[in-house]
Amino acid sequence: MIDQETRTVSNHWQSPLGFVAAAAGSAVGLGNIWKFPYMTGQNGGGTFVLFYLLSIVMLGFPIMVAEVMVGKISQSSPVRAYSRLSNHSRLWQALGFVGVMTGFIILSYYSVVGGWTLHYLFLSVARELPQDSQPQAYADLFGSLYQSVRLNIWWHSVFMGITILIVLRGVRSGIEWVGKWGMLALLVLLVGLAIYSSTLPGFSTALEFVFGHSENFTWTSALEALGHAFFSLSLGMGAMLTYGSYLQRRDKVLTTSLAIAIADTFIAIGACLVLFPITFSVGLEPAAGPGLVFINIPLALLQLPFGYIGSILFFLLLSLAALTSAISLLEVPTAFLIDSLGWSRRLAATVCGGIIYLLGFPSAVSGGEGFWGEGLKQTLGMNWFDSADYLTTNWLLPLGGIGISLFVGWRITAEQRKTELGSIPWLYSILVLLLRWFVPIAIVFVMLHALKVL
Ligand code: PHE
Numbered sequence: 001m002i003d004q005e006t007r008t009v010s011n012h013w014q015s016p017l018g019f020v021a022a023a024a025g026s027a028v029g030l031g032n033i034w035k036f037p038y039m040t041g042q043n044g045g046g047t048f049v050l051f052y053l054l055s056i057v058m059l060g061f062p063i064m065v066a067e068v069m070v071g072k073i074s075q076s077s078p079v080r081a082y083s084r085l086s087n088h089s090r091l092w093q094a095l096g097f098v099g100v101m102t103g104f105i106i107l108s109y110y111s112v113v114g115g116w117t118l119h120y121l122f123l124s125v126a127r128e129l130p131q132d133s134q135p136q137a138y139a140d141l142f143g144s145l146y147q148s149v150r151l152n153i154w155w156h157s158v159f160m161g162i163t164i165l166i167v168l169r170g171v172r173s174g175i176e177w178v179g180k181w182g183m184l185a186l187l188v189l190l191v192g193l194a195i196y197s198s199t200l201p202g203f204s205t206a207l208e209f210v211f212g213h214s215e216n217f218t219w220t221s222a223l224e225a226l227g228h229a230f231f232s233l234s235l236g237m238g239a240m241l242t243y244g245s246y247l248q249r250r251d252k253v254l255t256t257s258l259a260i261a262i263a264d265t266f267i268a269i270g271a272c273l274v275l276f277p278i279t280f281s282v283g284l285e286p287a288a289g290p291g292l293v294f295i296n297i298p299l300a301l302l303q304l305p306f307g308y309i310g311s312i313l314f315f316l317l318l319s320l321a322a323l324t325s326a327i328s329l330l331e332v333p334t335a336f337l338i339d340s341l342g343w344s345r346r347l348a349a350t351v352c353g354g355i356i357y358l359l360g361f362p363s364a365v366s367g368g369e370g371f372w373g374e375g376l377k378q379t380l381g382m383n384w385f386d387s388a389d390y391l392t393t394n395w396l397l398p399l400g401g402i403g404i405s406l407f408v409g410w411r412i413t414a415e416q417r418k419t420e421l422g423s424i425p426w427l428y429s430i431l432v433l434l435l436r437w438f439v440p441i442a443i444v445f446v447m448l449h450a451l452k453v454l
Contacts, residue, residue: 011170011246012247012248013176013246013247013248013251014176016252016256017180018176018180019176019244019251020260020263021179021180022176022179022180022324022328023068023234023240023244023256023328024183024259024263024264025178025179025180025182025324025325025327026179026239026240026243026324026327026328027232027233027260027263027264027325028263028321029321029324029325029326030114030117030321030322031231031232031268031325032232032267032268032271032321033267033271033293033318033321034113034290034292034293035228035231036228036268036272037271037275037276037292038288038289038293039224039225039228040272040286041276041279041285041286041287041288041289042289043216043217043225044214044215044216044217044221045210045214045286046208046210046212046213047213047214047217047221048217048224048225049210049269049272051217051221051222051225051226052225052226052229053265055225055226055229056229056232056233058434058439058442059226059229059230059401059442059443060229060230060233060261061258061261062431062434062439063230063235063236063401063404063435063439064233064235064240064257064260064261065254065257065421066405066407066408066435067238067240067241067404068243068244068247068253068256068257069244069253069408069417069421070082070241070244070408070412071242071243071246071247072253072420073085073419073420074245075245076339077096077238077245077332077335077336077338077339078096078099078237078242078336079093079096079097079100079336079340080096080336080339080340081241082095083096085407085411085412085416086407092407092411095403096238096336098396098403099236099238099241099332099400100237100238100332100336102236102237102392102397102400103237103239103329103330103332103333104333104352104356105388105391105392105396106329106388106392107326107329107330107356108356108357108359108388109360109363109385109388109389110326110329111156111159111160111326111360112155112156112360112363112366112385113290114155114156114159114163114323114326115152115154115156115157115364116294117315117318117319117322118158118159118319119145119151119155120294120298120311120315120318121312121316121318121319124298124311124312124315125312127308129141129298129302129311130298133299133303135282135284135299138294138295138296139288139291141294142294143291145294146367147368148368149364149368152364152367153361153364153365156357156361156364157357159323160353160356162323163326163327163330164330164350164353166178166327167327167330167334167345167349167353168346168349168350170345178320178323178327179324182317182320182323183263183324185317186267186317186320187267189314189317190267190270190271193274193314194270194274196300196304197273197278197300198273198277201280201281202276202278202279202280202281202282203277203281205276205277205280206273206277206279206280207273209276209280209286210269210272210273219446219450219452220450222449222450223394223446223447223449223450224393224394226398226443226446227393227394227397227398230393230397230398230400231393232264232268233260233261233264235397235404236396236397236398236400236401236404237396237400238332238400239328239329239331240260241404242328242331242335254420254421254423254427271293274297275292275297278297282299284296297314298311301314330349330352330353330356333348333352333356334348334349334352335348337351337352362384362385363384363385363388366383366384366385366386367383367385372384372385394450395447398443398447399443401439405434405436405439406435406436406440409432409435409436409437417432
């Protein structure tokens, strides 16, 4: 058994609730409110949502449990965790390292979108959002932000700067506090907006779209739904593993994992129930793409009596949600350097944050005409930003998921598994079965279909 003392007291969560809040803060982010609704729109609605929910239950939840558990028993960041529990096998260490790299790539483009949320927060406060009831004005506004190299680089810099500052402060004072309060406020605002959306004429069409059958569902959509389940739950790259490593021995893996998965799913579906009624009521296209939340929300809010305050609140909370996820993405390589090379937190967070910041530049200019934007689009069919997102979400995270499930299913000892998960015997058996067989086979099956090999 690994010695708890390898981490100091301030390196643990204050309470299990603190862990759930921070981990839910990691899970709930742009993935839920920005990405999930627009992906649902582009993939035709209901069947995509169903496949996503299935992926959460059958793949996401078991992997969440596996990651949190490996973190908790190893009390280490990914690479060292795999090393400790596998008698220093190089192969497993490499898996941890791929996770760290995946986090680098994700944060580099995530920060650009985080920057968009800050830009809209700024526009809301400065009363510079168009006071127009025509969707076109908002679509133009988003289009000009998307293409602007100057704005993207500026807000990406601000967003990364804030993220680095919080990670510098460490587990308790930074990550736990922001997670707890930000999540609560977000939940309240989302429920309020959903109530408003349910009064709109497009509500029933929206319900039909989100929960009904959709026509154009393909294996590519299936891979996207599966990959997004990983992205949304922050799985497959060691973020949950790292947060799990700050748990204490008495904390429960199963209940905390369940709470995180439920909170994340609730908010993703909630975001759809806010956005699609607005989309259909004003006659917008559900497949509008990445601009969906930035066009629909201000458009709807500014028609309301307290719209000015409403849009400030909304973008404040969206920025916070993005920030709590970005923090977890930066925490992984930071913890890796602290653990493996003995660096100070200050140095580790600054160096990793700095590299990720630079790596984000190509994403920040991806909406433009240059090489990283239009240039790559003409050769690859996708600009840099989209390629980074596609590679990490659809391939690297699910592959990391296969790794962790095989690790917990086959490599660690039954005794280690039982100590953490054995309290409910039938659930234990199901989880082991899923991790050993179902998860890896199902992911490979969908991947091969998407590649048209099957
Ligand atoms: N889960 C976050 C979101 O939904 C993104 C994320 C992915 C965070 C992977 C950490 C690790 O926005």
